[in-house]
Amino acid sequence: MQTKIAPSILSANFINLEAEIKQVEKAGADMLHLDIMDGHFVPNLTFGPGLVKQLRKTTNLPLDAHLMITNPTSFIDKFIESGVHYISFHIETDSEYKKLLDRIRKSNVKAGIAINPDTSLSKVQNILDYIDYVLIMAVHPGFGGQKYIEDCTQKIQEISAMISKRNIEIEVDGGINYKTAILAKEAGANILVAGEFIFSSNNYKEVIQGLRNV
Ligand code: DX5
Ligand code: ZN
Numbered sequence: 001m002q003t004k005i006a007p008s009i010l011s012a013n014f015i016n017l018e019a020e021i022k023q024v025e026k027a028g029a030d031m032l033h034l035d036i037m038d039g040h041f042v043p044n045l046t047f048g049p050g051l052v053k054q055l056r057k058t059t060n061l062p063l064d065a066h067l068m069i070t071n072p073t074s075f076i077d078k079f080i081e082s083g084v085h086y087i088s089f090h091i092e093t094d095s096e097y098k099k100l101l102d103r104i105r106k107s108n109v110k111a112g113i114a115i116n117p118d119t120s121l122s123k124v125q126n127i128l129d130y131i132d133y134v135l136i137m138a139v140h141p142g143f144g145g146q147k148y149i150e151d152c153t154q155k156i157q158e159i160s161a162m163i164s165k166r167n168i169e170i171e172v173d174g175g176i177n178y179k180t181a182i183l184a185k186e187a188g189a190n191i192l193v194a195g196e197f198i199f200s201s202n203n204y205k206e207v208i209q210g211l212r213n214v
Contacts, residue, residue, distance in 0.1 A: 001169075001190045002190075002212075003185060003189075003190055003191070003192060003211075003212050004030035004031060004190060004191045004192070004212075005028070005029055005030050005031075005191075005192055005194065005208050005211050005212050006029065006030065006031045006032065006033040006064055006171070006191055006192065006193045006194070007024045007029050007032060007033060007193075007194060007195065007198045007199070007204075007208070008033040008034075008035055008144060008173070008193050008194065008195035009021065009032060009033070009034060009035075009195075010035045010046065010144040010195045011144040011145065011195035011196045011198070011199040011200065012199050013199070017055075018058045020199070021055065021058055021059050021061075022058070022059070023204055024061075024198065024204050024208065025059055025060070025061050026205075027204035027205035027207075027208050027209075028205060028208045028209060028212075029061060029204075029208055030061070030062075030191075031061055031062040031063070031064045031085070031086070031191075032055070032059060032061045032062070032063050032064060033064045033066060033173070033193045033195075034047075034052060034055070034063055034064060034065045034066065034084070035066050035068065035144075036048065036065055036066060036067045036068060036069060036075075036079075037068045037069070037141075037142065038068065038069040038070060040069070040070045041068050041069050041070040041090065041092075041093065041141075042068045042141045042142035043142050044142045044143060048075075048078075049075065049078040049079050049081070049082040050082075052065065052079065052082040052083070052084060053081075053082040053083065056082060056083035056084075062084075062085035062086065063082075063083065063084040063085055063086070064084070064085065064086040064088075064171075064191075064193075065079050065082075065084045065086065065087045065088070066088050066114060066135060066173065066193075067079070067087065067088065067089040067090070067114075068090065068114075068141045068142070069089070069093075070093060071093070071095075072089035072090075072093055072095055072100060073095055073096070073100060076089075076100060076103060076104065077103075080103075080104065080107045080109055084109060085109060085110060086109065086110040086112060086132075086133065087104050087109050087110070087111065087112065088111075088112030088113060088114045088133070088135045088171075089112075089113070089114060090113075090114045090115070090116065090141075091113050091114065091115050091116075091119060091123055091124070092115075092116055092119055097113065097127050097130070098127060098130050101113070101127065101130040101131060102130065105130070105132070110132040110133060110169075111130065111131055111132050111133075112131060112132060112133040112134060112135050112169075112171065113127060113131050113134055113135070114134075114135035114137060114141075114173075115134065115135065115136055115137060115155075116137050116140065116141065117137055117138065117139070117140060117149050117151070117152055117155075118140075121155065121158055121159055121162065124159065124162065125162065128162070128163065128166060128168065131168060132167075132168060132169065133168060133169035133170065133171055133191070134159050134163070134168060134169075134170055134171065135171045135172075135173055136152055136155055136156055136159065136170065136171070136172050136173070136189070137152070137173055137174055138152040138172055138173060138174040138175050138176070138180070138184070139173075139174030139175050141174075144195040144196050145195070145196040146174060146175055147175050148174060148175030148176065148177075148180040148183075149174075149175070150183075152172070152174075152184075153183045153184065153187050154187075156170060156172060156184055156187035156188050156189050157187045157188060159188070160187060160188030169190055169191055170188055170189045170190055170191065171189065171190075171191035171192075171193060172184040172189040172191070172192055172193065173193040174193070176192050176193060176194040176197060176211065177194070177197045178210060178211065178214055181194075181211050181214045182214045185214060192211055194207075194211060197211070198211075
């Protein structure tokens, strides 16, 4: 499977967001990672479906919404309507997973479950038939620019073994750079999210291609 690179706009310059998105698109990004934070599930706030809807008009890249919100059930329809291609919500939330994942899939959006560094994979086993991808957090969610937690590499290996031959993608989010991209990729990840590493560079193309080909 070819590695997909998903720049996280959390580290982009929001004043020039449209230009930033066009630049990563031109630089070869495969999708755009959107971090949705509610100030409750995580200690930070970002943006909601209104902005996503506008972003939809500025790019052809598939949009990947990562919902770090306490109550995904209340917002799922709005994100579906905003035109995203991927939606993940956290397994640590008190949600009716199967129902929610089903609703996402029925709208022709890829359904994903996100897992924090301190959460075990045990609950994932019985929802394997309901997901298109797993998002393994390699940092505690809330902020960009954090350090990759090394233990997560083993977790990627575990999920990789668990999904076996199923058509489920593995996305890794947090602290990705050339060094950690190798670890994540070798462990079985095929989607790498990178925020700070891409947007702090002055050559998006070199970094995106570099990450893809590590
Ligand atoms: C953290 C977010 C990440 C973040 C990754 O809560 O989910 O998507 O933007 O940023 P970097 O690559 O800077 O760790
Ligand atoms: Zn994210």
